[in-house]
Amino acid sequence: MKSGFKKGLSLLMVLVMILSLSVGCSDKNSNDDTQSTSESTTGSIETTEETNDGAIVMKEPIPVEEWGSGTVKWSEEDTDFGFTLVNNDGGETIGYSKESGLKLIQVDGFAFKDLNANNMLDQYEDWRESDEARAMNLASILPVENIAGLMLYSAHVFAIGETLDEAQLAFLDAGGRSVLNAASAAAPETGALWNNAMQVYAEKTPFGIPVNTSSDPRDVGISAWPSNLALAATFDPQVAKDSAMTISQEYRLIGIGTLLGPQIDLASEARWVRIQGTFGEDPALSRDMTASYVDGIQSSYDASGNDLGWGKDSMNAMIKHWPGDGAAEGGRESHALVGNSAVYPGGQFETSLIPFVDGGLKLEGKTGEASSIMSSYSIAYDEDEAYGELIGSAYSEYKIKDLLRGQYGYEGVICTDWGVINDPEEFIHTSWGAEDMTKAERVYRVLTVGVDQFGGHNSNVEILEAYDIGVADIGEEAMRARFEESAVRLLKNIFNVNLFDNAYIDVDETKEVVGSDALNAKGFDAALKSVVMLKNKDNTIKAATEGEKPTVYIPMLYRPAAASDFGAPTPAKWFLPVDLEVASEYFNVVTDTVNATLTGEADADGNATIAYADIKRASAKELAGCDFSLAVVDGPMNAGSMFAGYGFDPATQSYVPMTLQYGKYTADSEFVRKESISGSMIEEKQDSVYGTQTVEVKENRSYFGKDAIITNATDLDAIEYAAANMPESAKTIVAIRAQRPVIVSEFENDVDAIIVGFGIKDKALLEVAAGKYEPSGLLPVQFPKDMETVEQQFEDVPRDMVSYTDSEGNIYDFAFGLNWAGVIDDARTAKYGVAPLVTPTNTGK
Known part of the structure; x- marks a missing residue:
């Protein structure tokens, strides 16, 4: 460690020690300037003592009274779950376990926990004190080993x-x-x-x-x-x-x-x-x-x-x-x-x-x-x-x-x-x-x-070793203060x-x-308010009328086998993207079937797995009776995982683009960086007049000319099949379960309506698609025109893309959304649909 850094750190630690002795606080709520009181023997309530400059005074432990003596202001009740509640009259209700061996103590007629078993009321044990004072008191008496544990x-x-x-x-x-x-x-x-x-x-x-x-x-x-x-x-x-x-x-x-x-x-x-x-x-x-x-x-x-x-x-x-x-x-x-x-x-x-x-x-x-x-x-x-x-x-x-x-x-x-x-x-x-x-x-x-x-x-070993490094560097007193x-x-x-x-x-x-019907109902209402309707050509989605449920085709989706950062790999599957029981509350559902004979690669037991070819899409005869189709799809998902990484192909050991579209994307436009801004320092062999040398250079993470890898590209097939094979009178609705912006140009012109949910239960999307709820959500992110505008934008600048314009002339920009009457224009769009902020108003202390 550089000596200059050590000298600066030493000065910092001295300052820390000074500040730690003059931390100000009011009462339990930091924004409340009033001082509440705690009950004394005369009935007043007195909280943490403060000096005129607001500094908290540390107090010595208080001797206790004989348990149950004098005017008792507490009562106990055992619960069915192994702990006991102690109700203090006009004060805090405390809970403890008799199994733990903890003893209660009494001061001013009130009950407190003797957490450190010294038969005294320490300041940190006193619920009449402020949180700040209690924390400061306990920190001052904790051994270093215990503080190291708190840091875990x-x-x-x-x-x-x-x-x-x-x-x-x-x-x-x-x-x-x-x-x-x-x-x-x-x-x-x-x-x-x-x-x-x-x-x-x-x-x-x-x-x-x-x-x-x-x-x-x-x-x-x-x-x-x-x-x-x-x-x-x-x-x-x-x-x-x-x-x-x-x-x-x-x-x-x-x-x-x-x-x-x-x-x-x-x-x-x-x-x-x-x-x-x-x-x-x-x-x-x-x-x-x-x-x-x-x-x-x-x-x-x-x-x-x-x-x-x-x-x-x-x-x-x-x-x-x-x-x-x-x-x-x-x-x-x-x-x-x-x-x-x-x-x-x-x-x-x-x-x-x-x-x-x-x-x-x-x-x-x-x-x-x-x-x-x-x-x-x-x-x-x-x-x-x-x-x-x-x-x-x-x-x-x-x-x-x-x-x-x-x-x-x-x-x-x-x-x-x-x-x-x-x-x-x-x-x-x-x-x-x-x-x-x-x-x-x-x-x-x-x-x-x-x-x-x-x-x-999980281990405090390295933290204690770091403490020793600090003691050697800046001294025991300063390190203890830190x-x-x-x-x-x-x-x-x-x-x-x-x-x-x-x-x-x-x-x-x-x-x-927890998870009660009443709370679930509130959550569902919030989910409904979040659904964004992007397209609604000729009022495809409108208020539902009483009568028989519509018959709706919902195509199945395919997912290939995938590795996992945690646990076993996920096998390949064909699946209905919504719960059939839930969907049947709204529609008579027609869907696809998986062939009885599978053709995918054999698993560890020698059994064939599911392949993409193992689907049998609904026939023209089955679709003939449908009122509309509802393609429920996930937004495009790039290959990779959190810890293995996204935007990198381990098979070729090369960087690849991430994309917001389902179809093939090759990053070869003029807007793709040929040299990345960031990169780790790596060793590279270079030939020179002095021979081959190993030098350190910045890694180039450019993905120019490479293809993106999308794991759910076949979701686009489901949309296209639904749009192309419905009866002439039937409409096609696409419901996107989006986790980020989506480029919709690949299918928008072929469908009649598009709704989007960002991390909500499918039931809310079905409710809106069925016309049971008028959508009111607005886009919290731009949906871009194409990948060129995505490559052209700056990573640190919000709302700087060219947004997509659909066949109806609507622009899928931030704060855009439709209801049954058309484009939403209300107090929300007036407040937030303005130029984005650039700098904070809070400039600090």
């Missing part, structure tokens, strides 16, 4: 069950308290029981720090709400807030206290595979959806909908991926080395900050800002290092220390994305630009720039959502609420 965020391997396995126990014993619940298929009550089992075990450990379980956004096991991109298609931030409030309610009843989301990367590159997880490509719309969503996730609300700030119904939001991962060169994804860089040919790096600094960090609600931020994987690539050193975001002084911690003064938790400190030979490894460091050196570098937590890491700084942030997020006071779940409530 478990990998995906944690299985869900009613008991804990050895790996989970080892993680908890190492001090780990941030657990990823990746088993979205587990029944909600199983997740609740698993949570309770973890909390009992955590309660037995020194200091009694509860587990803060998290989840990525999920669409099974809870009520069916739309994806982020579908929420954006409603152009209604209130719908996003309603979604988040419901998600928070359900997740908490599974035992989940942190959402690894929302994903708020600006989708400025049309080919990027993660667009469905975003709020689209427009900075203003993404900003507003982000702010409303995070408010809905983080705040607790009363029955009248009033914002109460942090509370027992709150979740921490971890907005991601700072400073935005959407400017991916050529659309390649930064999970893989081949896509490890974001590029800024339009010079609009700051545009990607808008959803973060004007949205997630400027909430209208009482929690003020997102409590956590996940850094992106990607390198912000510029050969002159205009955006800092060419290194992944978690390691970047410019992105984290200078911008997020410095300019924007962010004091919440910053967590790396998963696998950032792993070695290149490991399965998930994303240490872009830091591959030559040891794991401990990577940890130390990440800590020095201001990151607090390591996603996907650890405490992260500990306060991490602990505060556990206090925010009341886990220290009651981390247990009433499983009966879980069964009653």
Whole structure:
């Protein structure tokens, strides 16, 4: 490590120590300037003591009263799920397990948990204190080993069950308290029981720090709400807030206290595979959806909908991926080395900050800002290092220390994305630009720039090694101060959502609420509002009339066998793209059949697999009785996977284009880069007058002249068959399940209507196609004219493509959509259908 860097870091650590002694806070809600009181023996309630300058005063432990003596202001009740609730009169309800051996103590007539078993009321155990004071107190007394454990965020391997396995126990014993619940298929009550089992075990450990379980956004096991991109298609931030409030309610009843989301990367590159997880490509719309969503996730609300700030119904939001991962060169994804860089040919790096600094960090609600931020994987690539050193975001002084911690003064938790400190030979490894460091050196570098937590890491060994590196580099006192700084942030997020006071779940409530009919109905209504109608020639789709169900042809789709990053390969299949039972609620369905004799390659058991030729399409006689056809297709899907990479052909070891069309695409237009902007430094043999030499050169990731590889190109066959073989009087509707923009020029002129859903249940598309619901959604992304305009646009500039114009003269631009009367023109289009923002209004502190 360079000596200049060490000297700068030493000065930084001294500053950290000074700041850590003067952190100001008001009460439990950071935006509330009032001071609530906690009950003393005279009945007043007194919270954290503050000095005149707002600094929190650390207090000595308080002697306890004899249990049950004096005026008792608590009462106990045992539950059916192995834990006990203690109700404090006018105060906090706390939960604990008698199995854990934890003892209760009494002060001023109230009950508290003696989490560290010292028979005193420590400040962190006192629910009358502010979250900030409690976190600071606990951080100050935790051993370094425990703080190192807090910095862990478990990998995906944690299985869900009613008991804990050895790996989970080892993680908890190492001090780990941030657990990823990746088993979205587990029944909600199983997740609740698993949570309770973890909390009992955590309660037995020194200091009694509860587990803060998290989840990525999920669409099974809870009520069916739309994806982020579908929420954006409603152009209604209130719908996003309603979604988040419901998600928070359900997740908490599974035992989940942190959402690894929302994903708020600006989708400025049309080919990027993660667009469905975003709020689209427009900075203003993404900003507003982000702010409303995070408010809905983080705040607790009363029955009248009033914002109460942090509370027992709150979740921490971890907005991601700072400073935005959407400017991916050529659309390649930064999970893989081949896509490890974001590029800024339009010079609009700051545009990607808008959803973060004007949205997630400027909430209208009482929690003020997102409590956590996940850094992106990607390198912000510029050969002159205009955006800092060419290194992944978690390691970047410019992105984290200078911008997020410095300019924007962010004091919440910053967590790396998963696998950032792993070695290149490991399965998930994303240490872009830091591959030559040891794991401990990577940890130390990440800590020095201001990151607090390591996603996907189960062992505290490297973190403790990094601590030793820091002690040798800047001294024990400064390194301890740096650890405490992260500990306060991490602990505060556990206090925010009341886990220290009651981390247990009433499983009966879980069964009653999670995935309930009432909540599913709300989610379905939001999905309906998100459906976008692009084409409706001659009112093909109109209000349904009473009478018999129409007879509709829905063609089957084919998928070839595919490898998987996790688990066994997916076999080839022909399938009906919608659930037949659901579709039959709306239509009499006619479809295709698969031949009894299969002709595909033999599987491991010697049995023939399904081939594309094994389909028997519906005959002219079967189609003759149809009122219309409905081709339900997925948007074009490029070959590859997150960790193997997109836009790279492993068979030829060459870069290939990513495309938004089904048909063959060869990247040979004048707009295709012959030399990529980004590229890793690679060794190359070169001949010269001095002989053959090995030199380091920048890799050229150009895909000029190469063909794209689409795995579902045959979806276009389904559309074409439906359009060409229906009776003359029958119409053809195409329903696209899109994850990003789609080039529709290959089929638009041959069909009568097009509707689009962005990550919603098929039932909503069927409802609109059947005329049961008038569509109101608007495009949250442009649908481009062709691949030339896609190649011509800049990855970092939103809404800079030429949009497609259909046979009816409609332009599929951002904020376009039809209802039964025609082009939608309302308050939403007036607000957002203007020139896109370029720079944030929040300039920082």
